[in-house]
Amino acid sequence: xxxxxxxxxxxxxxxxxxxxxxxxxxxxxxxxxxxxxxxxxxxxxxxxxxxxxxxxxxxxxxxxxxxxxxxxxxxxxxxxxxxxxxxxxxxxxxxxxxxxxxxxxxxxxxxxxxxxxxxxxxxxxxxxxxxxxxxxxxxxxxxxxxxxxxxxxxxxxxxxxxxxxxxxxxxxxxxxxxxxxxxxxxxxxxxxxxxxxxxxxxx
Numbered sequence: 001x002x003x004x005x006x007x008x009x010x011x012x013x014x015x016x017x018x019x020x021x022x023x024x025x026x027x028x029x030x031x032x033x034x035x036x037x038x039x040x041x042x043x044x045x046x047x048x049x050x051x052x053x054x055x056x057x058x059x060x061x062x063x064x065x066x067x068x069x070x071x072x073x074x075x076x077x078x079x080x081x082x083x084x085x086x087x088x089x090x091x092x093x094x095x096x097x098x099x100x101x102x103x104x105x106x107x108x109x110x111x112x113x114x115x116x117x118x119x120x121x122x123x124x125x126x127x128x129x130x131x132x133x134x135x136x137x138x139x140x141x142x143x144x145x146x147x148x149x150x151x152x153x154x155x156x157x158x159x160x161x162x163x164x165x166x167x168x169x170x171x172x173x174x175x176x177x178x179x180x181x182x183x184x185x186x187x188x189x190x191x192x193x194x195x196x197x198x199x200x201x202x203x
Contacts, residue, residue: 029054036153050075058154059124064089068181072125074102074154083122091181099188100129100175102154106194113164115194119157119173121145126177131157134172169194 027033032054039047044067050058056078062071068091073084083098100121107116123129123145132140145155163169175188 034150058151059122061124069125074098074122076103085125099190100126100177101173101188101190103151104192113162115159115161115163115169117159117194118148118151119159119192120151121155121157121175123155123177124153125180127180127183128178129155130176132174132176133157135159135161136166136170140172140174167195 028051034052034054036048036050036059038045044063045061046063046067048059048061050056050060052058056075058075060071060073060075060081061069064070068089069085069087071084071086073081075081081098082102083100084096085093086095088094100123101119102122103120105118105120107118121129121131129145131143131145133143134140143157145157147153148156148158159171161169171192171194173188173190173192175190177186177188178184179186
């Protein structure tokens with residue numbers, strides 16, 4: 001579904017519930033909608049804005065006139081982000097904060113002896129991404145990233161483990177990301193120390 005403001009630009013609305021409603025910030029907030037709104041000009045994506053349950057949350061993308069990225073971020077609200085990049089017109093990165101592991105949602109069994117965690121990764125700005133994980137010192141191995149309706153279009157690693165004999169789990173991540181502009185592989189690392197005790201918050 002799209003709403004055309006002129007012959008050369010259009011707003012594409014996608015994902016979950018947003019597609020079947022008039023897209024205004026007030027309507028998104030009042031109806032607690034989730035999804036992405038994309039502004040296309042001459043079939044080139046100029047902007048992406050994301051929402052979760054009516055609030056700003058997820059990918060934000062601003063592009064130059066040629067469609068190359070100018071600003072990319074994963075927003076956790078209207079102000080804060082866990083990952084962002086700023087590019088110049090030569091497609092070079094001039095500022096970066098964080099890494100592609102942008103969010104985690106922690107659940108758990110009723111007894112507290114199960115760790116149930118969804119790790120969310122962003123890969124839109126890369127031509128490819130591979131992730132390896134070392135869980136509790138067992139050594140690194142490649143993990144499969146999947147799609148998840150709640151976090152689409154981001155990728156998710158769903159980790160579930162019985163930790164009845166442990167008080168914590170330590171996960172070490174290595175992310176190998178291929179840059180779109182020059183094909184170089186950039187490596188990111190992240191460490192997450194998880195307790196099975198109640199009261200854990202989202203990343």
